Amino acid sequence: MASLDQLKQTFFDECDEALQQIEAGLTEIREGQHSDETVNAVFRGVHSVKGGAGIFGFEALVGFAHVFETLLDGVRRGSLQAVPDTVDVLLSAADVLSDLVSMSRSGKAVPAGFGNEVRTSLQHIIDGNGAPAAPAAAHAADDNTPAPAEFDGLDFKPVAVNFDEIHGDGGPRSYDILFRPKPDMLKKANEPLYLIRELRKLGELALTAQMEGLPPLTAMEPDRPYIWWKGTLETTAARDKIDEVFEFVVGDCDLEIVDTGAAAPLPEIADAPPTAPTEATPQQFAQPAPAAAPVVAAAPAETATEGRAAVAKPSATTTRIELERIDRVVNMVGELVISQAMLGQIVQELPEGISDRLTQVLDEVIHHTRELKDSVMSMRAQPVGSVFQRMPRLVRELSSKTGKKVRLEMVGETTEVDRSIIERLGDPLTHIIRNSVDHGIEQPTDRLSAGKGEEGTIRLSAEHRGGRIVIEVSDDGAGINSDRVLKKAREKGLVSADAVLSEDEISNLIMLPGFSTAETVSDISGRGVGMDVVRSNIQDIGGRISLKSERGRGMTIQLALPLTLAVMDGMVIKCGQQTYVMPLSSIVECLRPQRSEISNLIGTRGMLKLRGEFVQVVYLGELLDITAGAEESSESVVIITDAGDGVRFGLVVDELLGHQQVVIKSIEESYGSVPGIAAATILGNGRVAFILDVEKLNDLAVAVPGGMGTVVNKSVTKVALN
C-alpha cells in the first residue's frame, strides 16, 4: 500500500512530466507550429499540476496554476490570441510553476509574493481580453479558499439510482447462449436440466437442443452428456444473474453468453431538473490516513516515468524498480566478467585436447555475459532529455538578460545513456550553453550588420556513434576570436611568444586551466570557472571534449561520452613487468614498426613515419617511470591513440596481451587522482591492473617533454600492484 509520501513522490514525478509537456508545447506555440492539440496538451499539463497540488495541499501551487490555466483556457477557446507577448508571459509562467513545484517538493516555504509579477502579467492579459476572468481573480486573491462542496447558485440535484437496477436498463435484454456440457459433467452430479430451468426463471428462454452428437442407443454411455443447447434469453435481470446460474459448472462445460443488445429503446436521459441548490458546506481538506485494506484490483501497468520522453508516452508495459536493485545486478555482472576472465586464463593453460571444447563453451559464456551486461546497462539508461529539458529555460533567461535573441533547437532527446553519466552532464552542458549565449551569439544589431538573421540559433544534439554517445552544442555566433585568445594566452604565459599555432590549436587553448577571455567578467559566465573545469568534468566521466570554431560563423563543442561507467572494452598491454589496460575506444591502430622507422630528433619526442605522416611517439615506460624493455627492443609495439581533440600520438609498449571486457574499479577513493591512471581493474589472473587515461598521458608527455619519472607517485604504483 502506497503511503502518502510515496504518493506525493509520484505526484512530483507526474509534475516533471507535465512541466516537460508544458515546456515543449509552449516552445511549439512560440514557433508558430502548434495545433489545437498542442494548446490542449499544455492546458492539461497545468491542470494536472493544479489538480494534484490541490489534493496534496500545496496551495501556493494551486493558486498560481489556476491563473495560468485560466489564460490557457482563453487561448484554447480562442478568446485570447497566442501573440508573442502572451507566449512570453506563458513561458515565464511555466518557469515560475517549475520553481513552485521544486519548492513544494523540497518542502520549502514559498516566499511571500513569489511569482506575483508573472501572475499579474497573466491576470492583465486575462482581464484585458474579456476571457472568463472573474473566477480566476477571485481565486487568485485567496489561495486558501477550500474547495466548495457545491458550486453556489448552480441548479444541480444529484440523480439517485436504485442500486438493484444498475445493471441492465430495466427493459428486457437479449443474450445468445451456447451451453455444451463436457463429458464428465454428469459424473460431478450436475444436471443440465436444472440449469436450464433456473435460466428460464430469469425471462423468456428459447433454447434448441443440438442432438447431432447423439450415438445409437447401443453405444450410449448413460453418464455421458451428448446433447448441447443453443438459443436466446430475453431478460431484465443483470448479467451476473445469468452467470450465477452456471457458477458451479463453469469448468465443466463450454459456455458462451453474448449480450446482443437492448430490446427496448434507450430511455430519455433527463436534463438535471432545476431545484433548490443543496446547501454548500465548505470543508477544509484533510489528508486521509493511509488505509490498510488490501489492494483488490491490480493497478494498470504504469507508463514509464523513468524514461521521461514524456510527450509521446511509450505504450510498453513497464514496472518500477529501485535503482539500488539494478545496481546490485550491475555489480554482479561485473563480478561475473572477472570470473569469466579468470576462467579464460585457466582454460588457456590447459593441454590443448581438453581446452578445445571448454573454449567453445567459454566463448558462449562470453557472448552471454556481454549480452547480460548490455541488458542490465539498458535498464539504467535514461534519455538525455532529462538534462536537455533544463536548457530552454536557461537560454530564455540568458537571452533576456543579455538582450540577445536566441533560439534553442534540440535534437535526439530520447538518446539513452547511463544515468550516472546523465547526473554528471548537467553542469558542463549548462556551462557550455551559457558560454554560447554570452560569448558566442552576438547582439541583434551586430548580427544584422554581419549579414545574419537577428535571432541566433544554438543547436543541442545527442546521438549514438560508435559505442559512445556524442553530444554537440553548436551555435551560429561569432566563433572564437583567435587573435584575442592567442594574445591572452601569451599574456598568461600559457604559450611561448614565438609559438606558431593553427587556428584549431588556438581555439583549444580556451580549455586550458585559468583561461577566460571575457573582457568584462559578466554576470553569466566568466566567474573564474572556465572551460577547463568543463573539460575535466567530462574527462572524469571518461569522456572527450573537442571544439571547432569558425570565425564569424560560430562554433561547435562536441562531447563524446562512454555509455556506461561500469564495464568497458579494453586492450591489455604489457610494459616492463607491469600490465595495463587501455580503453579500446581510444585506440586507432596497433603496429610493430622497425626501429629505424622511429626517428629521435634532439629536443623532441620520437617521431614515427606512418603512411607519409609523422606521428609523435611517447614511451609508456618513461611516462610512468617503469623499466621497460621497449626502448632497446625491436619487438616493441606502437599503439596509435586518439586522445581527443583530434590529437594522435603513438604509445610505445612492450606487448599486447589481448582484448577483454574489464570492470572499472575506482581508485580515487583510496589514492586520490593519479595522473595518467583512470581507474583499476581485476584481470583474469586475479591481479590488479591500472586502466590508462590516454588524454592525461598526452598531457603528461607535453608537460614533461623528457617524460621524467617524477610524474607518477612511485609508491602508489608499487603499493597497488603488489
Place this chain on the structure above:
Amino acid sequence: MPNAVAVKVLVVDDQNSVRQMTRMTLEEIGFKHIHEAENGVKAMETASLQPLDLIISDYNMPEMDGLGLLRAVRGHPVVRKVPFILLTGRGDRELVVKAAQAGVNNYLVKPFTAAILREKIEQVMGKLS
C-alpha cells in the same frame, strides 16, 4: 442499501497520484472492490470486462475526457445505468451543466475529504452500510 464492501467502483484519472489518493479515500470509506483506469478509453475497456456499480471519473484526461466517458457510458447497452460521479476543478461550473445534460449522477469538486466523497456517493446510491 448498498454495502460498500460489495460495491465495485471504477476510478478514472490520468494522474496516478490522484487515482491512488482517490483509492485511499474510498478504502477509508470501506470500499474494497476498486478498479482503476487512466483515461476514458481504458475505462470503457475495464467496464466491458466486469460488472461495475459506480464510476468516479476525472474530467481532464487525454484520449477521452470525463465528459466523453460519461457519454460513452450512457450510450453503452450494458453499463448505461451505472452511476457516474464526475470530479471537477474549482472553476468548472460550465462543465457541471454540460455533465448534467449528459446524465451525470453527481459531481465532486477536487480536493475532497472522505466525508464529502461519502456524502456524494450516498446522494446517488443511498446510505452505505
